[in-house]
Structure formats: structure tokens, C-alpha cells
Amino acid sequence: MTFEPEQLGRSAQELAATLRKLRKQAGLSGDRLAARCNMSQSKVSRIENGKVRPTLVDIERLLTALEAPPALVAEVTALARIAATEWQDARSMRRKGLDKKQLELAGLEASSSHFRFFLLSMLTALLSTPEYIRASLEHIPGDHSRAVAKKLERQDVLYDRRKQFTFLVTEQAARSPFVPPDAMAVQLDRLASLTHLPNLRLGVLPLDTRLPGCPLNTFTVYDERLATVETTTGVMVFRDPRDIRMYLDEFAGCEELALFGEDARDRLAGWAAAFRT
Known part of the structure; x- marks a missing residue:
């Protein structure tokens, strides 16, 4: 995956928006998603609003709970890596x-x-x-x-x-x-x-x-x-x-x-x- 240096550090909001969109597409409320991945609802909310930078473990737990396909997991994980740089x-x-x-x-x-x-x-x-x-x-x-x-x-x-x-x-x-x-x-x-x-x-x-x-x-x-x-x-x-x-x-x-x-x-x-x- 290639990107311009200016993209680095600017993908946090894009990552948050993507996770929020995936949850809604799955028809889950924040409470139900939090229960599925053993995470507090407040943390899920902060992640989706870009107020907390999720770890790779957090990303994996959320995507597993959303039953995301492998291609989407790879895409979101790559986005998380850019957001962390x-x-x-x-x-x-x-x-x-x-x-x-x-x-x-x-x-x-x-x-x-x-x-x-x-x-x-x-x-x-x-x-x-x-x-x-x-x-x-x-x-x-x-x-x-x-x-x-x-x-x-x-x-x-x-x-x-x-x-x-x-x-x-x-x-x-x-x-x-x-x-x-x-x-x-x-x-x-x-x-x-x-x-x-x-x-x-x-x-x-x-x-x-x-x-x-x-x-x-x-x-x-x-x-x-x-x-x-x-x-x-x-x-x-x-x-x-x-x-x-x-x-x-x-x-x-x-x-x-x-x-x-x-x-x-x-x-x-x-x-x-x-x-x-």
C-alpha cells in the first residue's frame, strides 16, 4: 500500500468513520457491538468519534465482532497502521x-x-x-x-x-x-x-x-x-x-x-x- 507523507497522521478520523459505518451496516447498536467484543460501550463510542486511538487488538476485536471478511480486515488494518504513523x-x-x-x-x-x-x-x-x-x-x-x-x-x-x-x-x-x-x-x-x-x-x-x-x-x-x-x-x-x-x-x-x-x-x-x- 502506497501513500503520500501528508496522509500520515490524518487517517484517524477516516478510520473512526469506517468503523462506525461498518457497525451500522451490520445493524448493531454501540451497546450490542461492545457486548460482542467484550469492550465498554463508552470505549466503542470514543473510538468511533476519533477520541481514542484504537490498538491493533481493539481493531481485531471489533472486526471479528462485525464478522468482517478477510479483504475488509486487511483494508481496515492497513488504514489503522497509517493512522498510527x-x-x-x-x-x-x-x-x-x-x-x-x-x-x-x-x-x-x-x-x-x-x-x-x-x-x-x-x-x-x-x-x-x-x-x-x-x-x-x-x-x-x-x-x-x-x-x-x-x-x-x-x-x-x-x-x-x-x-x-x-x-x-x-x-x-x-x-x-x-x-x-x-x-x-x-x-x-x-x-x-x-x-x-x-x-x-x-x-x-x-x-x-x-x-x-x-x-x-x-x-x-x-x-x-x-x-x-x-x-x-x-x-x-x-x-x-x-x-x-x-x-x-x-x-x-x-x-x-x-x-x-x-x-x-x-x-x-x-x-x-x-x-x-
Whole structure:
């Protein structure tokens, strides 16, 4: 099934309308459908009005109760997957203001407890020094002082011991010289210091590590409910459990090969020393 990026995240109402239409075609009231699939009538109503995003299990229970034919099940399931995927266009985010995106991320971090970051080509703001953050925004026209401030403010979440963080950092991400050599050395020192936080695991993946598969993008998984994937032109947001599982499996495969603890600190110290010389 193919679709335009602009369709992503806009199919929730279409999905709700389709489920409502199927129920009416089956001649069932909301109460009777709820009883058939062991679901509360209020939840059925919220799903049909687009106020609740149904899970794939919810979809399966509803379609089974409606005795939908296999072709229709496949069509509605595909629609549910599109509805669970969102496209955030980079140009639109810049027009709204990059500080607005930081507020969105802060909210997501506040509502999550376990974070997995795979950093392929550059560091995330949570790990970055102020100089590195400013340099990472230099290619975007405009005044980004508020965005920089919000990025630094978000770093407080790392010290919330109720939350667990795992960062996988490739050598390319750690050593790409976004700032002058002395500042890169300081940035690598910061990475090493963060490995001492009890709720944070930072693993490094040297260039000679043969990664499983072929990771193509930087991505983050929040708990096991949402994954964000960064591309050149924007961000994809996945909520479908099948998509999230693929990123969790890719992360786990790389995590097994990463250097942690003293091994990671030794490697980071060597890279920092190379910048200082």
C-alpha cells in the first residue's frame, strides 16, 4: 500500500468513520457491538468519534465482532497502521519555531520512563554541550537562542532517577567535528562523565563494529509505545506495535555489540585525546 507523507497522521478520523459505518451496516447498536467484543460501550463510542486511538487488538476485536471478511480486515488494518504513523515536516517545524518542538519533546520525556536512543551521525541535545548544540543549528537561518535554551533545559530529565536511559552512539556520531577540536574533546568528556549516572547507560559502537542489518537512521523509542525516526526532511512518528518492535529489535542487536562502562570511557578518552593533539 502506497501513500503520500501528508496522509500520515490524518487517517484517524477516516478510520473512526469506517468503523462506525461498518457497525451500522451490520445493524448493531454501540451497546450490542461492545457486548460482542467484550469492550465498554463508552470505549466503542470514543473510538468511533476519533477520541481514542484504537490498538491493533481493539481493531481485531471489533472486526471479528462485525464478522468482517478477510479483504475488509486487511483494508481496515492497513488504514489503522497509517493512522498510527505521523509525518512531521522539517520546514513546517522551522516555520513554527524550533523552540516549539523542544516543548513537545519535553512533554514526551515527562510522560515516558524508559528511553532508547540510537545515534547514527550526530549527538542528541540531551548529551550535548551548549557549543555543540549551537553549532548543530548553524545551518538553519534565524535566531535559535530560545531553542538552544530549551534544549539545555531538557537535559534536567537525565537526572530524574525514576527514568532509565540507554544511548547507543556510533563512532561517527561521537567524532564528527561539529565544533573545533578543543570543544569536541570537551564534548567527549561530557559523554564519559554521563556514563556514571546510575540510570543512564551509554554504549559506543566503534567503526570496526559490524552492526547487524544496516541501520539507516537515528531513532528513539519511548517505553514501548512510540518510536521517532529522523530523516533529512523531517521526523516519522510510529505508534503501531509492529513498527515499534522492529526498532526495538534493531536496537537490541546493536546494544549487544556496544562498549559500555569502563570500555566506553576508555574509548571516549582516546578520541578526546586525539582531538586535543
